[in-house]
Amino acid sequence: MSGSGSFRSILCAVDFSEHSIDALRFAIGLAGRDQAQLTVLTVNEPPLVEAAAAKCGATYLERETERELTNLVLGLMPGTADWAPVPHSAVRAGKPHTRILECATEEQADLIVMGTHGLGGYRPTFLGSVTERVLRHSTIPVLAVPLAAPDLVIFTDHSPIFHVGHVLAPVDFGPGTAQHVRVAEDFAHSFGASLLLVHALNELRGPAVLRFALQGLERERAEEARERLFELASTRCTADAESCVVSGKPADEIAGIAARHGVGLIVMGLSGEGASESRPGSVAYRVLTMTQVPVLALPPAQNEETAHAV
Template identity: 30%
Template sequence: MFERILVPTDRSDPARRALEQAADLATRYDATLTALHVVDTRELDGGSGVDERTAAARAELDDALDELAVDPTPEGVVRAGIPNEEILDYADDAGMDLIVMGTHGRTGVRRYLLGSVAEKVVRLSDVPVLNVHPAEVDVGSVPYERILVPTDGSDRASVAVDCATDLATTYGAELHTVSVVDTGAMAPDVQFDVIMDQLQNRARTAVETVAETAREAGVEDTQTAVLEGRAHDAIRSYADDERIDLIVMGTHGRSGLDRYLLGSVAEKLVRTASVPVLTVRMPEE
């Protein structure tokens, strides 16, 4: 599934964690691994200092790859520009099929502010993006032992399910699949109980279908659950309770201005989950 993996790095703790997980994935998938350092030209005074910063970034990147001690040694690339744009352009030009990124842990209102490089890449990337948080010391480590894939039962969700199933097979991991009945989005209704029964039945069918597909693909251990509540909160709580190591989540296929807008369940999980979140873009409807 993954043949060419890109990991942007800046020598921060989140980036080092991302590089470690990218290296493990590259080893298991026999994939090539490229580390990309982008010198942010917005931090420079005009064009001055680009050569010096680029040379320093090259030395730091070489040191990081030497410390990684994997064989073969990943390729290192240094570019100058706006980080999210350079990452996406390089991934497209080089035919990458996975981006692994470190995201900075934030609390309070800062968790909901727009602007991080990782969030922009998640929103705009056409290839899967694995987001790794700096807090993941005892959780979310590799090898992945428990993988979670939420589903809504739609055909579009099958892209994330296929990716999660492949990862579970590769890692020999448990595959957990959940479907959330979003009670927060429901208005009071005289037929509330009937509607809830229908939604729960649909959710049970969705997770059982995923579990059966996974078993047919060779996943030996599957777990299913139907949850209630706000989707991102319910998924995050389940991941914490079940000691999930990786969440694989579909993002809606969007184009134009819609791809820049904030608010999907996947993006909220990228900001708030305590474990890595792999986002897979669903086909546009």
């Protein structure tokens, strides 16, 4: 990923579900915007490969998958648009998350785009297991696109148009904060969207006798956070950015703000509140399971590398 928020090589993993088709539309739009290489990958799992080989021959499944993948890509591509990328299709066999990460390395991808899904209506309870494993192990940014996001990108003859509105950057003031804000601002600029910086304070809880003391401490923490957000926006953002401080469970608050403010993209790190927190349990992971907004998740390795450079 370049310093301007653009990408050179994008890998989009699909499984022919509606979620992955929406992700592919977003990937086509990004590749067209950046004139990036686009690789579209699907992976056949071992039980399916073995069953197809026993019934139809060793090469049948791969041939049919290649045909179906080609038809899927061609069906989504804006055929007359001069900006449209020329995608490369790839079919692999094995464990999906392993093959996705291997292909990303082979193609020198600087972004992986995937669909994500869950159960439970507006607040699904878990990510797709493949997406979760890729998020756990990826060393490059992963864009997770939910099923509710098909209208965020529209293809015209002249360019892809992203209807993003607002880009939200949750801020925890950790070592990767400057990078998150920089990437979020770059996306906001390229999408013609506004940037919203949010810091979520965990609520302080204690005995009722300490209620007034806790309320005073909450006000002090909120004021300090507002000052730090203002300083961050003043020193790290080249354009005006909105900012707000909220109190509650961080993931709940971030997902709620995204829904209320018409946010079209969330940019945040996968390291959560601190480097010691496991990635699947981080605030970013919980946001991914709750929101209907695409989330660009930046891996800790990139956070730390960038933090040393700023």
